[in-house]
Amino acid sequence: MSFNLPPLPYATDALAPHISAETLEFHHGKHHNGYISTLNNLIEGTDLADKSLAEIVKTSSGGIFNNAAQAFNHDFYWQSLSPEGGGSPVGAISQAIVSSFGSFAEFQAKFNDCALNNFASSWTWLVKHADGSLNVINTANAATPITEEGVTPLLVLDLWEHAYYLDYRNVRGDYLQAFWALVNWQFANENLAQ
Ligand code: MN
Numbered sequence: 001m002s003f004n005l006p007p008l009p010y011a012t013d014a015l016a017p018h019i020s021a022e023t024l025e026f027h028h029g030k031h032h033n034g035y036i037s038t039l040n041n042l043i044e045g046t047d048l049a050d051k052s053l054a055e056i057v058k059t060s061s062g063g064i065f066n067n068a069a070q071a072f073n074h075d076f077y078w079q080s081l082s083p084e085g086g087g088s089p090v091g092a093i094s095q096a097i098v099s100s101f102g103s104f105a106e107f108q109a110k111f112n113d114c115a116l117n118n119f120a121s122s123w124t125w126l127v128k129h130a131d132g133s134l135n136v137i138n139t140a141n142a143a144t145p146i147t148e149e150g151v152t153p154l155l156v157l158d159l160w161e162h163a164y165y166l167d168y169r170n171v172r173g174d175y176l177q178a179f180w181a182l183v184n185w186q187f188a189n190e191n192l193a194q
Contacts, residue, residue, distance in 0.1 A: 002040040014083040018178035023166045032074040039067040069142040080155045082184035093188045100134035126155040154191045
C-alpha cells in the first residue's frame with residue numbers, strides 16, 4: 001500500500017488574491033506531493049507500509065517521521081483554509097476562544113505573536129488540551145502536535161517560506177493577514193467536537 005496525494009479541497013485559484021494559484025500549485029503539487037512520494041519510497045517493503053499516516057507519524061523518527069508528519073501537516077493546513085473562511089469565529093469555537101484567551105482579538109494577537117516569532121521553517125497551531133482549554137503552540141520543521149497525548153489540533157498555519165514567498169516574499173505579517181481572511185472556522189469546529 002502507498003499513500004496518494006489528497007486533492008486540495010478547493011480549486012487552485014479559489015484562495016486568490018490572498019494566496020495565489022501559483023503558490024497553491026507549487027505548494028500542493030511539488031512540496032506536499034514530494035513528501036508523499038518520498039514517504040512511499042521510504043516505507044516500501046517495511047512493516048510501516050500497511051499503517052495509517054497518523055500511526056506512522058506517532059511511531060517513527062528520522063526521514064520517515066519528517067515526510068509522514070509533513071504529509072499530515074499539509075493535509076491539515078489545506079483544510080484550515082477556505083474560500084468561504086475568514087471573519088470572526090462562529091459556533092462552539094467562538095465560545096471556546098473567549099473562554100481560553102479572553103476575546104477573539106486577544107487570541108488573534110497571541111496567534112500573530114507566536115507566528116511572527118516562530119523561527120525558520122515551522123508551523124503555528126491552535127490546539128485543544130484534554131481539559132477542553134485551547135492554546136496556541138509553535139512547532140519546528142515537521143513537528144506536529146498529534147505526537148502528544150491529549151493534544152488535538154484545531155487549525156494550523158504553515159510558516160515554511162514556500163507557503164508565502166511567491167505572494168509576499170519574506171513579509172510574514174502580510175501572509176498572516178491572508179490567513180485571517182481565509183481561516184476555516186467550520187474545520188476548527190469539526191476538530192473541536194472530537
Ligand atoms: Mn508547506
